[in-house]
Amino acid sequence: MRIDVVTIFPAFFDVLEVSLIGKARERGLLDVRVHDLRQWTHDRHRTVDDTPYGGGAGMVMKPEPWGEALDELAPVDAEARPTIIFPSPAGELFRQSTARELALHEHLVFGCGRYEGIDERVFEDAAARGSVRLISLGDYVLNGGEVAAMAMIEAIGRLVPGMVGNPASIVEESHEDGLLEYPSYTKPAVWRDRAVPDILLSGNHGAIAQWRAQQQLERTRARRPDLLPE
Numbered sequence: 644m645r646i647d648v649v650t651i652f653p654a655f656f657d658v659l660e661v662s663l664i665g666k667a668r669e670r671g672l673l674d675v676r677v678h679d680l681r682q683w684t685h686d687r688h689r690t691v692d693d694t695p696y697g698g699g700a701g702m703v704m705k706p707e708p709w710g711e712a713l714d715e716l717a718p719v720d721a722e723a724r725p726t727i728i729f730p731s732p733a734g735e736l737f738r739q740s741t742a743r744e745l746a747l748h749e750h751l752v753f754g755c756g757r758y759e760g761i762d763e764r765v766f767e768d769a770a771a772r773g774s775v776r777l778i779s780l781g782d783y784v785l786n787g788g789e790v791a792a793m794a795m796i797e798a799i800g801r802l803v804p805g806m807v808g809n810p811a812s813i814v815e816e817s818h819e820d821g822l823l824e825y826p827s828y829t830k831p832a833v834w835r836d837r838a839v840p841d842i843l844l845s846g847n848h849g850a851i852a853q854w855r856a857q858q859q860l861e862r863t864r865a866r867r868p869d870l871l872p873e
């Protein structure tokens with residue numbers, strides 16, 4: 644999978660090198676390229692934003708550098724159309740199912756804007772080049788799309804076929820089956836007077852599976868009742 648990231652803060656993405664994604668990169672499964680939006684400016688101050696038409700607080704990202712970035716990374720006449728993702732608190736919610744779906748795409752382009760926004764015409768221009776998605780991490784506000792893009796790249800990247808060492812570990816994690824994960828324990832069997840639940844030491848795999856499923860349900864009911872059907 645190829646991922647292009649356009650940002651005014653390329654340094655945010657330096658840690659991709661050392662993470663799980665860094666390994667995938669070395670193995671050629673993931674090709675992540677980070678681009679400084681300012682390379683597509685032409686004035687002495689490398690300006691990327693301006694005051695909003697109609698007034699109001701904050702600055703809006705100018706369309707011209709974005710247009711040139713997209714000309715290069717997602718040309719209108721290309722045979723393959725990328726999926727162009729703009730992290731935005733005004734977007735659809737990012738879920739495990741979103742990550743699963745996006746992990747199947749060949750080419751993703753992330754456009755990281757500041758939270759006051761990008762000139763609306765950029766989204767229209769992008770739609771001529773690929774399929775545009777505005778995606779939010781949740782109902783809170785970050786200063787810009789960078790941290791959100793990092794989270795999405797990690798969630799998507801680890802689902803790219805060949806990425807995680809043991810595919811069963813993906814199937815068993817939180818959200819993959821719509822429920823929160825069951826509690827985990829390792830040695831020692833007693834630690835600071837706290838014992839591991841007896842059932843896990845029983846060797847009865849059927850009973851253990853049943854107990855874990857029950858734990859998943861109880862935790863989901865307690866912490867995330869919104870995930871359960873009525």
Ligand code: 6GU
Pocket residue numbers: 729730731732757758778779780781782783784785786787788791792
């Ligand atoms: Cl995707 N962007 C910004 N700026 N803030 C957010 C977000 C995204 N998701 C939640 N808050």
